[in-house]
Each structure stands twice: as C-alpha cells, then as structure tokens.
Amino acid sequence: MRRYIIRRILQAILLLFLMSVGLFLLIHALPGGPAAVIAFNPHLTLAARQALIRRFGLDKPLYLQYFYWITAALRGNFGFSYVDGQAVTALLGQTFGNTLELFGSALVFALILAVPLGVISAIRHYTITDYLITVLAYFGISMPIFWFGLIVQLIFGVQLHWLPVVGQRTYGYNLDPFDTFIDYLQHLILPMCVLSLAFIAGWSRYMRSSMLETIQQDYIRTAKAKGLGPVATLVRHALRNALIPLVTVVAIDFGSIAGGAAVTETVFAWPGMGRLFIDSLTARDYPVLLAMLLLSAVVVILFNLIADILYAVLDPRIRYS
Amino acid sequence: MEIQEEMATTAPVLEITPQLTRARRSQLRIIFDRFMRNRVAVAGAIVLIIMTLAVIFAPLLTHNSPTAIDLAHVYAPPSLAHPFGTDDLGHDEFARALYGGRVSLAVGVSSMLVAIFIGVTLGAVAGYYGGWIDNLLMRITDVFLAVPLYLIVFVLSASFSDGSIKSVVFLIAIFGWMYAARLVRGEFLAIKEREFVLAARTIGAKDFRLMFRHILPNAAGPIIVNATLLIGSNIILEAVLSFFGFGIQPPNASWGSMLNNAQDVMTNDPLLVYIPGLLIFITVLCFNLVGDGLRDALDPYMTER
Numbered sequence: 001m002r003r004y005i006i007r008r009i010l011q012a013i014l015l016l017f018l019m020s021v022g023l024f025l026l027i028h029a030l031p032g033g034p035a036a037v038i039a040f041n042p043h044l045t046l047a048a049r050q051a052l053i054r055r056f057g058l059d060k061p062l063y064l065q066y067f068y069w070i071t072a073a074l075r076g077n078f079g080f081s082y083v084d085g086q087a088v089t090a091l092l093g094q095t096f097g098n099t100l101e102l103f104g105s106a107l108v109f110a111l112i113l114a115v116p117l118g119v120i121s122a123i124r125h126y127t128i129t130d131y132l133i134t135v136l137a138y139f140g141i142s143m144p145i146f147w148f149g150l151i152v153q154l155i156f157g158v159q160l161h162w163l164p165v166v167g168q169r170t171y172g173y174n175l176d177p178f179d180t181f182i183d184y185l186q187h188l189i190l191p192m193c194v195l196s197l198a199f200i201a202g203w204s205r206y207m208r209s210s211m212l213e214t215i216q217q218d219y220i221r222t223a224k225a226k227g228l229g230p231v232a233t234l235v236r237h238a239l240r241n242a243l244i245p246l247v248t249v250v251a252i253d254f255g256s257i258a259g260g261a262a263v264t265e266t267v268f269a270w271p272g273m274g275r276l277f278i279d280s281l282t283a284r285d286y287p288v289l290l291a292m293l294l295l296s297a298v299v300v301i302l303f304n305l306i307a308d309i310l311y312a313v314l315d316p317r318i319r320y321s
Numbered sequence: 322m323e324i325q326e327e328m329a330t331t332a333p334v335l336e337i338t339p340q341l342t343r344a345r346r347s348q349l350r351i352i353f354d355r356f357m358r359n360r361v362a363v364a365g366a367i368v369l370i371i372m373t374l375a376v377i378f379a380p381l382l383t384h385n386s387p388t389a390i391d392l393a394h395v396y397a398p399p400s401l402a403h404p405f406g407t408d409d410l411g412h413d414e415f416a417r418a419l420y421g422g423r424v425s426l427a428v429g430v431s432s433m434l435v436a437i438f439i440g441v442t443l444g445a446v447a448g449y450y451g452g453w454i455d456n457l458l459m460r461i462t463d464v465f466l467a468v469p470l471y472l473i474v475f476v477l478s479a480s481f482s483d484g485s486i487k488s489v490v491f492l493i494a495i496f497g498w499m500y501a502a503r504l505v506r507g508e509f510l511a512i513k514e515r516e517f518v519l520a521a522r523t524i525g526a527k528d529f530r531l532m533f534r535h536i537l538p539n540a541a542g543p544i545i546v547n548a549t550l551l552i553g554s555n556i557i558l559e560a561v562l563s564f565f566g567f568g569i570q571p572p573n574a575s576w577g578s579m580l581n582n583a584q585d586v587m588t589n590d591p592l593l594v595y596i597p598g599l600l601i602f603i604t605v606l607c608f609n610l611v612g613d614g615l616r617d618a619l620d621p622y623m624t625e626r
Contacts, residue, residue, distance in 0.1 A: 018464050030480040142606035144557050146564050147598030150584060154591050259469035263561060277472060278565065281479050289476060296469040304467070 005309055012305045019297045020073075024066050027290050078291035083283050088291045091276065098168065099272035102265070103257045106192045110199035111250065117200070118207025118246075119239065125212060133204065140201025149194045149267035156190060163190055166269035191268040195261060199253060207246050214242040244314045248307040255303030258296030355618040362614020365607035372604060376422035385413035387420040388572065396590045408579075408593050409586045417574060418596060424575040425601070428490055429556035435494035436555075437548050440501025445532050447502070448509025455506070466499050471561065478562055484570025489562065493555050501547050508540035542619035549612035553605040560601050576601050 044052070053059050057068060072078070078088035121133040157165035164170065168187050175183060214220065215238055223233045262274030269275070273292065280288040312318045346354070357363060375382060385403070391411030399406045405414035447458040474496060482488040512518065513536055521535050562568030563577030564584075571578070576597040583593035 015460075015463055015467055018460070019467060022464060022468075026476070030476075138606060138609060142553065142602060142609050144560055144598060144601050144605070146561060147580060147594075147601065150580070150587065150594050150598065154587060154594060158588055158591075256469065259472040262471055262475075266565070278475070281475055284479075293469070293472055293476070296472055297467050300469060301467050 004312055008305055008308050012301050015301055016298060019301070020070055020294060021066065023290060023293050023297070024069060026293075027286055028062065030286075073291075073294065079287040081280075081288050082285045083280070083288075088287050091288060092273065092291065092295070095271060095273045095276045098270065099257065099261055099265070099274065102188070102191055102195065102270055102272055103254075103261050105188065106195035106261075107199065107250070107254060109192055110196035110203060113196075114200045114203035115207055115243070115246070117204040119211055119234070119242075121204065121208040122211035122215065122242075123234075125208070130208075133208075137201040137205045140197045141205075143197060145194060145198060146263050146267050148197060149191070149264060152190055152194055153267070163187075165190075168271055191264050191270055194268075195264045202253075203246060203249065206249055207242065210245045211238065211242040214238045217241075244311065247314065248311045251303050251307035251310055255300040255307075258292070258299045352618050356614055359614040359617060362610050362617075365610035365614070368603065369607045369611065372422065372607075373426065376419050376426060379416070379419035379423065383413065383416045383419060385416040387412060387416040387574065389413070396586075399592070405596050406590070406592050408582065409589065414593065414596060417579060418576070418600060421574045421576050421579055421597065422600065424486060424569060424573055425556055425559060425577070426604070428486060428493065428559045428569075428575065429552045429604075432490045432493040432497060432555045432559070433548055433552045435490065436497035436551060437501050437544065439494065440498035441505050441537070441544060443498070444502040444505025445509055445537065448506035449513060449528065449532050449536070451510070458502070459506070462499050462502050465496065468496075470496055470558075474558065474562065475565065475567055478567040482567065484568070484573065486569065486573060489559060489568050493558050493562075497551055497555060497558075501544060501551070504543050504547055505540060508543065509536055512536045512539050542621075543616075546612055546616040546619065549608055549615055553608035553612070556601060556605055556608070 041049075057065060060068075076089060078092075080087055081091055117133050121130045124130050153165045156163045164187050168184065169180070170183050170187075220233060220238055223237050224230075228237075258273060259277065261270075261272060262277055264270070265272045265274040266278050276288065277292050279285075280292070389412065391407065393411070394403075394407055395409055395411050397403055397407040397411075403413050403415060405418060408414055408417070443458055443462070447455040474492060477495075478489070478492055482492055509532075513531075518531060518535055521531055526535070559568055559575060560577030560580070563575050564581045566578075566581060569575045569578050579597040580594065580601075583590075583597065587594055
C-alpha cells in the first residue's frame with residue numbers, strides 16, 4: 001500500500017512539473033508575452049521599454065526565466081498584478097475565501113440531495129420514482145449552467161422579487177450581525193443552487209448505479225436471509241460499500257474548485273476566484289492568470305491524488321491489485 | 322414393421338419452423354432494432370433530425386434575414402411575422418435562432434470530428450505499440466486532463482481566436498480528445514491479444530492495416546457513444562465561450578452569443594433569454610439521450626429482452 005501511495009505521489013509531482021513548464025511556455029507564447037503591457041503601451045519610448053524589459057529579467061534566456069519564476073512560486077511569491085500592483089497572493093487570498101464558501105456549500109448541498117436520491121432510485125429501480133429521478137438527472141446534466149443561472153435570476157429575482165439577483169451582500173446598509181447573516185444567506189442561495197445542480201444530477205446517477213451493483217451482492221442477500229430489516233441492511237451494509245466510488249468522484253469534483261465556479265460567479269457577480277480570472281483575462285493581467293492556472297492545476301492534481309489514495313484506503317481490494 | 326415404427330417415434334423430428342427459415346439480420350440491423358426499442362432515445366433522435374433539417378433549410382422557413390435591423394419594432398412579442406419576437410435591435414429572433422443554430426451545430430459536430438480523429442489516432446498508436454510510446458502518450462494525455470478546461474480555453478480563445486468558426490472549432494477540439502484516446506487505448510490493449518489479430522498478422526498484415534482494418538472496427542462501439550456525448554459537451558463549451566464574448570464574434574452569431582446579447586436586456590424582454598438557452602438545452606439533452614441509447618444498443622453483453 002505504501003508503495004502504491006509513493007508511486008502515485010511521484011507521478012503527481014512529475015505531472016506538476018510538466019504542467020508548470022507547459023503553462024510557463026503558454027504565457028510566453030501568447031501575443032506580447034508576459035511583457036504585453038510593456039510591448040503594447042504606446043506611451044513608452046524604445047529606451048524605456050528596453051529598460052523595463054531588462055529590469056523584469058525578460059531578456060534572459062527562457063530556461064533561466066522559468067527557473068526564477070518557479071523558485072519564487074514555490075516560495076509563494078507570484079509577482080504583482082499589472083492592474084493595480086497588488087501582490088498576486090494577496091489578490092488570490094481575498095477571493096479564495098469567497099469561492100470556498102460558494103463551492104463548499106454547493107458541494108455539501110449536492111451531497112445531501114444526491115445520496116438519498118440515488119439510493120431511492122436504486123431501491124425502487126424501474127418504477128415511476130426511479131423514472132422521474134432519472135429524468136431530472138438528465139435535465140441537470142444537459143442544462144447549460146449560465147442559462148440556468150439567468151433563468152433563476154429572472155424568475156426569483158426580477159419577476160418574483162424573492163431573492164437578490166447579484167453580489168454577496170447588500171451595500172449601503174449598516175445592519176446588525178444577525179441581519180447581515182440573513183442577508184448573506186439570501187445572496188448565497190441562488191448561486192449555490194445553480195452550481196450544485198450539475199453535481200446533484202451526476203452524483204445521483206452515479207450513486208444509483210453503484211447502489212444497484214451493491215444490492216445484488218451475495219452478502220446483502222445473506223443479511224436479509226439472516227433476518228436483518230430492510231433499513232438496517234441498507235444503512236449498515238449496502239450504503240457503506242456503495243458510497244466508496246462516490247467518495248472518489250466527489251474528491252475529484254472538489255478539485256475543480258479553482259476554476260469550476262467561474263461561470264456561476266460571473267453570472268451572479270460573486271466576488272470569487274472565478275470572477276477574478278475572467279476580469280484578469282479581459283485586462284490581460286498575466287501574472288494573476290498564470291498564478292491561477294498553476295494553482296488550479298495543482299489543486300486538480302492534488303485532489304485526484306487524494307481520490308486515488310482514499311479509494312485504496314476505503315476499499316482493501318484495490319491495494320492488492 | 323415394428324422396428325420402423327419404433328424408429329419413427331424415437332428419432333428426433335426436425336420441424337421446419339419460421340424461425341429457422343427467417344433471414345439472418347445483419348449486425349447493423351440488430352443494433353438498429355435494439356436502438357429502436359428505446360423509445361426515449363428514438364424521440365431524441367427524431368428531435369435532432371428535425372432540428373438539423375430546420376437549420377439546414379433555414380432560408381426556406383423564414384424570409385427574414387438574421388441581420389436585418391428594424392429599430393421601429395424592437396422587443397416585439399411573438400407574432401405571425403416574427404414567430405419568436407424581435408430583439409433589442411429589431412432582428413427577427415426566429416431567423417437568428419435558425420441561422421445561429423447552424424453555427425452552434427456545425428461547431429459542435431466539427432469539433433467532435435477533429436477531437437475524435439486526434440483521440441483515436443493517439444489512442445490506437447498508444448494501445449497497439451505499448452511500451453514507452455504508450456507511456457509518453459498517456460503522460461501527455463494526463464497533462465491535458467489535469468488542466469482546468471474552462472480556464473485554459475478562455476485564455477487561449479482570448480489570445481489566439483479571431484472569432485471565426487474555424488478557430489473556435491480547433492480550440493474546442495484541442496481539449497476534447499483525451500477521453501477518446503484513453504478509451505481507444507484500453508480497447509486496443511484488450512483486442513490486440515485476440516486470435517483473429519494473431520491470425521491476420523501471421524498471414525502478413527502490416528501494423529497500419531492491423532490497427533485500422535482489423536482492431537479499430539471492433540472498438541467502434543464505445544467510440545461512437547463517446548463521440549455522440551462529446552457533441553453535447555462541445556455545444557455547451559462553445560455556448561459558454563460565446564456567452565463570455567470569447568468565442569463566436571459578430572457578424573457570426575451562435576446561440577451562446579445570442580444569450581450574451583440577451584443578458585444585457587434581460588429585464589426588457591425575458592423571451593430573448595428563454596429561446597436560445599432552451600434550444601441549447603434541448604439539443605444537448607437529445608444528444609445525451611441518443612448517446613445513452615446507442616450505448617445500450619451497442620453493448621454486446623446486454624441480453625435481448
């Protein structure tokens with residue numbers, strides 16, 4: 001088992017190294033490169049431009065630039081934003097918390113709904129209930145997220161006036177802490193529901209097939225033959241084993257936190273990392289973009305690794321294969 | 322006489338039944354019949370066929386041009402002249418839906434074809450030759466898979482794409498081939514050990530011929546399913562790109578860019594938001610249904626019910 005983990009970790013590190021090289025080359029391949037702001041600025045004279053390029057070390061050979069960048073990045077220094085000069089890590093730190101709140105709550109909400117839906121669908125498979133849940137799952141998978149967000153904004157915000165349409169809180173009011181919290185929840189609900197729809201749809205179908213496979217196992221039949229009631233067999237035997245594949249899927253989906261909420265955050269103007277990415281893209285703010293791309297890849301690879309290790313921990317059969 | 326009677330009663334009697342004389346169904350016919358039994362998938366296929374015909378024959382269905390501006394009739398409700406109403410510049414929404422559908426569907430299908438071509442080639446080479454080639458190609462696939470899809474596509478489209486259909490197609494295809502490659506590699510690893518491959522090799526078939534004439538047709542099932550589902554996700558990806566202003570640029574219009582337009586004038590005319598999104602949703606839903614139907618029809622281990 002230890003060898004398996006070590007092997008996976010080494011593979012992940014190799015992958016990360018390749019990714020960093022690839023992203024670094026990508027930024028240099030973009031029109032203007034990292035010095036786009038310098039190169040395309042009409043106000044700079046040629047001498048000033050060259051001085052700036054020398055100052056930022058952009059005239060050094062490529063592998064040297066990569067070395068400087070990666071050693072700084074490993075120490076947590078990702079440079080400064082072109083837009084307002086803030087340290088990139090500071091910018092990311094501000095927005096990361098917001099994205100975590102949105103994504104985390106969406107994930108938890110999706111789990112709470114998806115597991116029971118999948119289980120019910122499996123127990124009553126091929127009945128009307130199963131059919132309805134499957135239809136809903138198909139709808140969820142095929143729905144374009146941004147359209148669903150717009151529709152939800154239209155119906156609940158504009159036409160019914162039940163919930164606020166954009167943002168994280170209402171500005172211009174000084175509310176007491178409890179009302180601030182309620183206001184925050186009101187702003188959180190719509191984007192959270194929109195973001196969790198895709199997860200609910202996918203996970204409930206996954207849970208259904210996993211549960212169907214588990215129910216047909218011999219040990220479930222033994223438990224029933226020994227007289228264990230339906231609820232107990234379900235919870236104590238079937239559910240624990242059926243949840244294992246789902247855990248790995250959830251871990252991998254959690255890895256898409258860094259970039260996955262970009263669409264929802266932009267539609268609902270939620271001040272998170274996804275919206276920061278879109279804004280930086282429009283402003284061609286390359287230090288921020290590069291840092292975010294690298295961090296997202298790191299998170300994805302990290303959570304894939306966690307998912308693999310978790311699967312091996314939870315399911316002893318995997319370790320010995 | 323007795324012996325003959327005994328033989329007549331104990332010998333097995335071969336009855337010529339209709340089942341024995343029925344014409345043998347070809348493999349394609351069997352798959353077709355199984356697909357037809359799945360009524361939901363058939364419904365999805367019919368909707369897709371209708372939609373494809375509608376966007377191909379758009380000039381026959383509407384006399385309005387999708388780019389004709391009519392500022393006297395903005396935000397018009399649906400009527401006989403404008404079945405879906407008009408938008409903020411007076412464009413006929415029905416015409417824009419049809420012509421935009423051409424772009425969306427064309428991008429979806431062509432990017433799928435390019436992605437499948439890349440994926441199948443890479444997967445076939447990796448699966449057939451094995452060894453270090455397999456290792457190298459799978460590492461490359463892993464790198465592409467680890468990149469957060471939407472982020473990288475946004476960056477590339479903002480920097481390299483000029484809004485034309487061709488660049489959007491290639492952009493989407495570059496990040497859609499990985500699943501097909503993995504799939505094909507797995508199939509090739511399994512199939513290349515079978516006897517018929519060994520037999521073909523014994524009579525002198527070269528690598529290329531083995532790969533594409535013998536092994537690939539047997540791996541076609543999962544590839545077709547993956548391709549169908551890929552069209553759905555490509556359509557959504559193109560819609561997201563255009564929605565953010567990175568994909569299809571004016572004068573071309575796709576359903577995604579129509580939504581981008583509609584977002585700004587959402588409160589004036591909600592219908593502009595409902596129509597393009599609904600079209601995207603129905604199209605992707607139908608592709609998913611057909612893809613799942615194909616998966617069930619092509620699975621050789623499913624028993625006939």
